[in-house]
Amino acid sequence: MKKSLLILGLAVTLFSCNKNEGGATEFKTAYVDTQKLMDDSEALKDLNSRSNVKGEELKRELNDEYQKLRLDYAKAQDEAPRRGAQWVQAKAQEFQEREQKLSMMQDGMMRQLQEEFAPQRDSIVEEMRAYIKDYGKKNGYDYIYGTGDSANVLYAKDSYEITEEIITAVNAKFKGENPDAVKTEEKATEVKAETTEKEEAAK
Template sequence: MKKSLLILGLAVTLFSCNKNEGTVTEFKTAYVDTQKLMEESKELKDLESRSKVKQEEMGRELDDKVQKLKLDYASAQNEAQRKGPQWAQLKAQEFQRREQEIGVMQETMIKQFQEEFGSQSDTIRKAMREYIKDYGKKNGYDYIYGTGDAVSIIYAKDAYDITEDIIKALNEKYSGNKTTIEPTEEKAATTEKEEPAKK
């Protein structure tokens, strides 16, 4: 009886050891430097160039109106002495109205600019996140972390960095080249073992 209990106890112990060994899992991880991704994205660079051109156009339009107002004001000051104080008062009201219109125009332009380019930037960033998710799924990653301004990793080996792969693929996709979502051999082979916490 004692012998059978001892054998049963050993069997349970071996079974529980084997069970714990079976729960060790391999996680394939990587990270992307999001700040570098934003800086080197051709699509975001093109958007920035277009936004600068638009800003310059808006600035020229406003400058033209401001310069016209200044010239008209200088001219009105010369005429005010000849035409009298009543005329000068009416002109002052007109200039005040025109100045307010320029202020409203400037605010409208800024709002329009922010809506147009802000939404385009958000769309590009969302597409990048979706691409990284797709990249992770297709290449068997369990986790892809992000670094940069919003740091979610304190340390990682350089071998886990797939930033260049993502930048290259996104830039090729944006340029119209066919992109395959495949990691470099070194990154594809990178895995990390973790054991679940014991209860």
């Protein structure tokens, strides 16, 4: 049984090779610079801006608490010589507890930012992936590769890059515009520019 499966598998492989040799299939491929897509995405820029604003608000709140702690500590140092060892020990314990609470408060703020904005970021990235997949289907691509930090393309001709098209489309979608209409308008502008160049060259 195993031998017959092995022979069948070999036959299928040979058939596939012969088929490819008989008529090589051409694939339509392209690639997207994923890092540039992330950097130029209006949706992610907006999200990062809102995240930074919220982060600054929380940071100010935390700094106010640390400032209170520093002022109380300075005041306690002035009073220490008149208060005695027992008071100093109690104050030291109090300041240690307050510092620990502020450290926990800082960790909590970081978690708050993460919990609020990380899912939104994931959602935006997922929408981009879905758009690229849909773009590939609509435009007849067999493969669209990604480059950037998580690169899986070691080399590709510049003519295969469609990063700018994708950036324009996803940003148009974020602004509530029709990505296909924007693409058509840009294509018309390109054709017009090419026609003008040809006319000037003919003169």
